[in-house]
Amino acid sequence: MTLGCKLNFAETATLRDELAKRGCLPAEEDEAADICIVNTCSVTDVADQKCRQAIHRLARRHPGAPVVVMGCYAQLQPELLRSMPEVRLVVGIKEKAHFLPLIENLMAGEDVNILHGDDEATFVPSCSHGERTRYFLKVQDGCNYFCTYCTIPFARGRSRNGSVESLVSQAREAAAQGGKEIVLTGVNIGDFGRTTGESFFELIQALDKVEGIERYRISSIEPNLLTDDIIDFCADSRAFMPHFHIPLQCGCDDVLRLMRRRYTTALFRKKVERIHARMPDAFIGVDVIVGMRGETDAFFEDSYRFIDSLDIAQLHVFSYSERPGTKALEIPLAVPPQTRHERSNRLIALSEEKRKAFYGKHIGTRRDVLWEHSHGKNVLHGFTDNYIRVEMEENGKAGVLSLRDNTLERIRLGAFNADASALEAQVKI
Numbered sequence: 001m002t003l004g005c006k007l008n009f010a011e012t013a014t015l016r017d018e019l020a021k022r023g024c025l026p027a028e029e030d031e032a033a034d035i036c037i038v039n040t041c042s043v044t045d046v047a048d049q050k051c052r053q054a055i056h057r058l059a060r061r062h063p064g065a066p067v068v069v070m071g072c073y074a075q076l077q078p079e080l081l082r083s084m085p086e087v088r089l090v091v092g093i094k095e096k097a098h099f100l101p102l103i104e105n106l107m108a109g110e111d112v113n114i115l116h117g118d119d120e121a122t123f124v125p126s127c128s129h130g131e132r133t134r135y136f137l138k139v140q141d142g143c144n145y146f147c148t149y150c151t152i153p154f155a156r157g158r159s160r161n162g163s164v165e166s167l168v169s170q171a172r173e174a175a176a177q178g179g180k181e182i183v184l185t186g187v188n189i190g191d192f193g194r195t196t197g198e199s200f201f202e203l204i205q206a207l208d209k210v211e212g213i214e215r216y217r218i219s220s221i222e223p224n225l226l227t228d229d230i231i232d233f234c235a236d237s238r239a240f241m242p243h244f245h246i247p248l249q250c251g252c253d254d255v256l257r258l259m260r261r262r263y264t265t266a267l268f269r270k271k272v273e274r275i276h277a278r279m280p281d282a283f284i285g286v287d288v289i290v291g292m293r294g295e296t297d298a299f300f301e302d303s304y305r306f307i308d309s310l311d312i313a314q315l316h317v318f319s320y321s322e323r324p325g326t327k328a329l330e331i332p333l334a335v336p337p338q339t340r341h342e343r344s345n346r347l348i349a350l351s352e353e354k355r356k357a358f359y360g361k362h363i364g365t366r367r368d369v370l371w372e373h374s375h376g377k378n379v380l381h382g383f384t385d386n387y388i389r390v391e392m393e394e395n396g397k398a399g400v401l402s403l404r405d406n407t408l409e410r411i412r413l414g415a416f417n418a419d420a421s422a423l424e425a426q427v428k429i
């Protein structure tokens with residue numbers, strides 16, 4: 001069971017492949033498992049709670065099967081997890097590289113209960129598509145930034161990465177398996193190169209040359225690391241899509257300072273303008289945290305106005321969560337949960353307005369879509385180059401849609417679907 005971010009899902013998928021090579025297969029829905037593995041997230045207190053619930057649920061459904069906990073929560077709260085009677089093994093971030101032998105020993109009946117070793121955290125490569133069409137290539141892990149609200153540097157360790165050469169060879173392998181789209185994942189991707197002395201710019205230049213991969217997306221990149229060179233390269237490249245995801249976190253400079261973010265709103269605006277100057281139809285998604293300690297009503301209103309004024313397509317809104325051990329706890333003004341909730345709702349509504357406006361202005365235009373696996377349903381979906389979700393109904397022509405799985409096709413964007421979450425694709429069937 002996996003909770004949390006794309007990176008966790010990518011790592012789980014790789015682990016599943018490795019376990020499959022050793023003859024371990026995922027249990028079916030109604031089957032009793034021999035072992036339960038939970039890959040956890042600890043980004044908020046709600047995430048922690050979900051992990052504990054997942055552990056209880058798995059232990060109830062699979063009595064007698066040892067429960068192994070890995071991931072960020074395992075790294076941050078190992079003693080708490082180990083004290084849960086259901087949990088047999090807690091694997092910290094530094095033991096990730098030794099995960100399989102630990103599991104093998106556990107399955108062989110040995111008494112393993114390692115919490116944390118002394119090894120340096122290494123870069124554990126991961127490139128997998130799980131059950132999706134897109135591949136997720138982990139290019140970097142960890143973070144050195146220590147933003148005041150964030151526990152990720154404690155959970156995932158220092159910034160580290162694979163070499164350009166090794167990542168290019170993983171991309172080639174994905175292409176050989178029929179992969180057409182790769183999402184570059186990591187914790188602080190723009191910081192790529194700490195381990196190898198290379199740069200993210202060098203990485204994307206090398207990946208762009210890999211034959212067979214038609215599309216790359218950068219899952220997220222810090223605004224201060226999104227250089228003009230990177231933007232210009234994406235604009236002129238063969239396969240990097242006009243799609244960016246940039247964490248803003250707050251549209252008020254006073255709060256950005258409290259967060260110890262490394263840019264100002266002015267720099268953020270410049271990046272958005274540069275992207276649109278080179279790629280007018282680019283989709284720009286933006287992360288925002290509401291209710292950070294110190295975010296007064298006036299600061300929030302400043303932030304709202306700034307975000308509203310940006311030419312962006314979507315927001316990902318997170319409510320600030322108090323995390324033990326973070327510097328943010330030293331900031332005196334705490335925002336009440338109800339206020340956080342109200343601010344979150346206002347930004348979610350703004351996000352919907354912006355997304356619909358972005359989709360709406362593309363109706364009637366033609367774009368390339370990569371169709372995703374339809375899983376036997378009668379609606380096929382995919383994303384355009386600039387990340388507009390599109391759908392197409394089968395219309396009684398059984399099997400016709402599945403032939404389109406993992407294929408690129410030029411379509412005309414039609415009207416919104418029933419719940420306005422996608423545009424209807426118009427093609428010649």
Ligand code: SF4
Pocket residue numbers: 143144145146147150151152153187188222
């Ligand atoms: S850049 Fe800041 S928010 Fe992002 S992982 Fe690093 S410390 Fe956390």
